[in-house]
Amino acid sequence: MVEPARLDSRRAWAAAAQVPDPEVPCVTVADLGILRDVRIEDGVAVADVTPTYSGCPAVLAIELAIETALLEAGFQARINRVMQPAWTTDWITQAGREKLRAYGIAPPEGSTSKLALFGETTVTCPRCGSRDTEKLSEFGSTACKAHYRCTTCAEPFDYFKCI
Amino acid sequence: MALFEALLDLADDHLVLGHRLSEWCGHAPMLEEDLAMPNMALDLIGTARSLYEYAAHVEGQGRSEDDLAYLRGERDYRNCLLVERPNRDFAQTMLRQLYFAAFMHPYWAAAANSPDETIQGIAGKAVKEMAYHIRHAGEWVVRLGDGTEESARRMADAIEDLHLYTGELFEPGNAIGLAALPDRAALRPTWQATIDSVFAQAMLTSPEIPYPQTGGRKGLHGEDLGHMLADMQSVHRAHPGAIW
Numbered sequence: 001m002v003e004p005a006r007l008d009s010r011r012a013w014a015a016a017a018q019v020p021d022p023e024v025p026c027v028t029v030a031d032l033g034i035l036r037d038v039r040i041e042d043g044v045a046v047a048d049v050t051p052t053y054s055g056c057p058a059v060l061a062i063e064l065a066i067e068t069a070l071l072e073a074g075f076q077a078r079i080n081r082v083m084q085p086a087w088t089t090d091w092i093t094q095a096g097r098e099k100l101r102a103y104g105i106a107p108p109e110g111s112t113s114k115l116a117l118f119g120e121t122t123v124t125c126p127r128c129g130s131r132d133t134e135k136l137s138e139f140g141s142t143a144c145k146a147h148y149r150c151t152t153c154a155e156p157f158d159y160f161k162c163i
Numbered sequence: 164m165a166l167f168e169a170l171l172d173l174a175d176d177h178l179v180l181g182h183r184l185s186e187w188c189g190h191a192p193m194l195e196e197d198l199a200m201p202n203m204a205l206d207l208i209g210t211a212r213s214l215y216e217y218a219a220h221v222e223g224q225g226r227s228e229d230d231l232a233y234l235r236g237e238r239d240y241r242n243c244l245l246v247e248r249p250n251r252d253f254a255q256t257m258l259r260q261l262y263f264a265a266f267m268h269p270y271w272a273a274a275a276n277s278p279d280e281t282i283q284g285i286a287g288k289a290v291k292e293m294a295y296h297i298r299h300a301g302e303w304v305v306r307l308g309d310g311t312e313e314s315a316r317r318m319a320d321a322i323e324d325l326h327l328y329t330g331e332l333f334e335p336g337n338a339i340g341l342a343a344l345p346d347r348a349a350l351r352p353t354w355q356a357t358i359d360s361v362f363a364q365a366m367l368t369s370p371e372i373p374y375p376q377t378g379g380r381k382g383l384h385g386e387d388l389g390h391m392l393a394d395m396q397s398v399h400r401a402h403p404g405a406i407w
Binding site for chain 2: 051053054055056057082083084085086087088136137138139140141143147161163
């Protein structure tokens with residue numbers, strides 16, 4: 001028999017975890033690793049949320065959506081913004097990476113620990129799988145993405161930057 | 164209060180440079196840059212928000228991040244002079260960005276080991292963002308410096324205008340004796356190595372500056388900052404207490 005509090009925090013996690021990212025709606029906040037934890041404290045569901053980028057304009061929208069999802073699931077809710085440790089693309093789950101690829105966004109390549117200050121990473125085209133791609137712009141439609149083009153299938157695509 | 168003052172030094176640097184970059188929005192020389200500069204501005208303004216929020220908390224007088232950003236005049240702003248320099252042209256803007264990011268990258272890397280946990284958190288995010296600001300601005304400095312006669316002349320003009328403001332980055336400002344924040348002077352060799360490496364590829368040289376310009380940390384600014392703040396603060400001052 002699972003304690004009721006434990007059961008509740010699992011249910012709260014499930015409610016919060018299904019919230020889609022407002023700018024990349026193919027993945028959830030859990031897939032991206034920005035929902036860190038949900039627990040019950042004195043009857044209130046507390047969700048730890050960490051921003052991707054310092055100035056990400058979606059931060060408030062994400063926090064509000066998670067709070068709303070918890071309220072709709074019948075919880076009193078509170079958002080706890082966590083800055084430390086800082087989010088990294090290494091926290092995007094394997095399922096999240098597959099969803100990004102299927103959506104046409106190349107997931108981050110490699111690990112942040114191997115980042116060089118200068119020089120390019122090789123990015124795989126999410127449509128045809130070719131490694132012959134070129135960067136069009138370091139900055140794409142949102143802060144977390146860069147813009148690339150595949151020289152094999154000629155499709156432009158977004159790349160989720162590795163940070 | 165020493166920590167409050169030192170946090171304002173940092174926050175003002177980020178807000179002022181972020182606002183300067185945002186002035187390019189809709190005016191950049193190409194679409195990619197019209198995305199890049201506001202993106203970098205968002206990074207800087209996001210870091211400024213975190214710093215103001217923490218400064219307001221440390222001060223404990225009930226002021227908010229908005230009060231600190233929008234209700235202080237130019238004599239109360241502590242930003243270094245480099246970040247308030249006007250955009251002029253694209254070469255000037257990219258060089259200013261490189262000078263600043265080449266300093267803030269090692270600064271935040273050191274601050275990530277601060278005994279202060281809030282500073283650790285802010286630094287952990289900012290250091291990654293500064294890495295690609297260096298990369299982006301550095302690539303442009305190389306492309307323009309080693310480009311056409313016109314672009315090389317503009318980059319040389321930018322160095323002449325901006326280099327004398329870089330010395331202020333290494334002054335302690337209001338952070339004297341604070342263990343929570345890195346020693347600025349110790350970062351000079353790292354900064355110089357980054358600049359030398361970019362300039363070597365760009366066929367540019369660092370000038371000798373016998374008398375660096377300084378004073379921003381004491382609130383002594385150039386004429387341009389007042390104009391910028393008037394523009395940046397006008398909405399908040401016209402509608403006091405307005406929030407999003």
